[in-house]
Amino acid sequence: MSPPPDPQKSEATTAGNYFVANYPPFSCWKREDAGLAVARLAESPAEDTPFGLYVHIPFCRKRCDFCYFRVYTDKDSRAVRRYINAVIEEVRMHAENAAVKGRKPEFVYFGGGTPSYLSVDQLTMLFEGIQQHLPWDSAREVTFECEPGTLQEKKIHALKDLGITRLSLGVENFDPDILERNNRAHRAKEIDKAYDIAREVGFRQINIDLIAGMVGETDANWQKCIERTIEMAPDSVTIYQMEIPYNTTVASRMKESGEDTAPVADWQTKRRWVDEAFSALEQHGYHVGSAYTAVRGDDAKFLYRDGLWHGADLLGVGVASFSHVGGVHFQNVHDFDPYIEVVESGQLPIHRAMQVDADQRLIREFILQLKLGSVDTSYFTNKFGVDPLVRFAEPLAKHKKDGYLTIEGTRVIIARHGLLQVDRLLHDFFAQEHRAVRYA
Ligand SMILES: C[S@@+](CC[C@H](N)C(=O)[O-])C[C@H]1O[C@@H](n2cnc3c(N)ncnc32)[C@H](O)[C@@H]1O
Ligand code: SF4
Numbered sequence: 001m002s003p004p005p006d007p008q009k010s011e012a013t014t015a016g017n018y019f020v021a022n023y024p025p026f027s028c029w030k031r032e033d034a035g036l037a038v039a040r041l042a043e044s045p046a047e048d049t050p051f052g053l054y055v056h057i058p059f060c061r062k063r064c065d066f067c068y069f070r071v072y073t074d075k076d077s078r079a080v081r082r083y084i085n086a087v088i089e090e091v092r093m094h095a096e097n098a099a100v101k102g103r104k105p106e107f108v109y110f111g112g113g114t115p116s117y118l119s120v121d122q123l124t125m126l127f128e129g130i131q132q133h134l135p136w137d138s139a140r141e142v143t144f145e146c147e148p149g150t151l152q153e154k155k156i157h158a159l160k161d162l163g164i165t166r167l168s169l170g171v172e173n174f175d176p177d178i179l180e181r182n183n184r185a186h187r188a189k190e191i192d193k194a195y196d197i198a199r200e201v202g203f204r205q206i207n208i209d210l211i212a213g214m215v216g217e218t219d220a221n222w223q224k225c226i227e228r229t230i231e232m233a234p235d236s237v238t239i240y241q242m243e244i245p246y247n248t249t250v251a252s253r254m255k256e257s258g259e260d261t262a263p264v265a266d267w268q269t270k271r272r273w274v275d276e277a278f279s280a281l282e283q284h285g286y287h288v289g290s291a292y293t294a295v296r297g298d299d300a301k302f303l304y305r306d307g308l309w310h311g312a313d314l315l316g317v318g319v320a321s322f323s324h325v326g327g328v329h330f331q332n333v334h335d336f337d338p339y340i341e342v343v344e345s346g347q348l349p350i351h352r353a354m355q356v357d358a359d360q361r362l363i364r365e366f367i368l369q370l371k372l373g374s375v376d377t378s379y380f381t382n383k384f385g386v387d388p389l390v391r392f393a394e395p396l397a398k399h400k401k402d403g404y405l406t407i408e409g410t411r412v413i414i415a416r417h418g419l420l421q422v423d424r425l426l427h428d429f430f431a432q433e434h435r436a437v438r439y440a
Helices: 031-041 077-095 120-133 153-161 176-181 188-201 219-232 249-257 267-282 303-309 336-344 358-370 377-384 393-401 422-429
Strands: 051-057 107-112 141-146 166-172 205-212 236-241 286-288 293-296 313-317 322-325 328-332 350-355 374-376 405-408 411-414
Touching: 031 322, 031 328, 031 350, 051 120, 051 303, 077 120, 077 313, 077 336, 107 303, 120 153, 141 303, 153 188, 166 188, 188 205, 205 219, 205 267, 219 267, 236 267, 267 286, 267 293, 303 358, 313 328, 358 374, 358 377, 358 422, 374 377, 393 405, 393 422
Parallel strands: 051 107, 051 313, 107 141, 141 166, 166 205, 205 236
Antiparallel strands: 236 293, 286 293, 313 322, 322 328, 328 350, 374 411, 405 411
16 A cells, blocks of 8 residues: 555645555455355354445446446446346355354445446346345345436336335536546436436435545535535535545556656645535534535434444455455455356355454454544443553554544544544554555
8 A cells, every 4th residue: 555645745646545444454365364254154153243235236337537446347238147146146155154144134235336337127136136045124224326327217216116225326526527527427417317316216315425636626616516415415425535546547547657646636635625515514404424424314324334334244245345254354256257257166256365353353443433533432442352542542642642633531532634534544553564564
């Protein structure tokens, strides 16, 4: 991983990762440890561990220039059907293992790529097929990621009928030119159309994703994006700061032309833009629920995120999916044909894994929960028998001295300007051996 940006030095956006999605870093998960995951899956789960399902749909109409996800834009309907069958078969194999057998997911997440790329027939086949082996009839939340241009009226109705409770729309920006310059597939006018129908159909929660710092973004346009968001009044708004990981088209172009600085705003500007959006949303009845989200109303919960950040077992299926089950991290084979071939040969498609020890689990949950902006350390003392105020005394004192956080009794509270760069601060909580390693 490239060193996280340091505001004392350079604020320019350079190529590399910013977002800390998991711990220990993915680069520490090893191919030779894949067997550990298979062995763990054969054991019964610890009692009372919440359980969720993640399904990866890796198809998109176009690859956005800034995107770092595993996506394919060249698959025909035959390949898509073969993929869906492989995912169903993967779930069937998992459902026979003791770690999963008989468990009911409390939350389900369809992520991508673009789950809404699938047709109604394909979606029906996928949902029915998975639920034959792993029914989610008691799930309290079923999230589905959508790209607005793929949401025809019929599909939106079908999603409601299929039981989606949380629809997440990748809006990113409202300006037609900015969308085009970043190679987004959807047009600005498709946003309103999809959103209005989704509202009429009546999903329990609608989230929109925005990115602060797309190529071509300006102060004036960002203000318009904030105004449009407030007019739409979604239940939650997720705002990411644009990062340029090495596998993005933008980073490849930078490499070709020998540029160190990405053609997007610097980190200070991106933080200011998120801050302006949060402040405006707060004035309109939202509250900031994490470093990336503003939510309206008290029951706009996000069970998938909270489960993930509190150590739930999460079974991820599909190409390149990530799982965490019974204290073992694992990731699936990350290329399309090999993924399908392994599943079709009757094997679980696990590519690399890592046994996470108790201290690493403590670090993982602590840093992920810091992204919420406030952490109750007694949760950790009860769960791990370790007081974070002692275990993390050094990084806490450092960030307190720098004004990024305060400690009140057993609570660690991240100040707003700390929250706006929290991923950068989290590295100081990593074990020493994980600070200098590549992240992904
Ligand atoms: C899998 S996509 C959401 C669904 C759909 N594929 C779409 O884009 O509309 C997840 C989100 O990640 C965010 N994202 C993708 N690449 C990013 C980057 N380089 N920096 C910041 N956010 C990014 C975007 O906000 C995007 O909506
Ligand atoms: S539509 Fe979403 S997943 Fe697909 S390339 Fe764009 S950001 Fe990535």
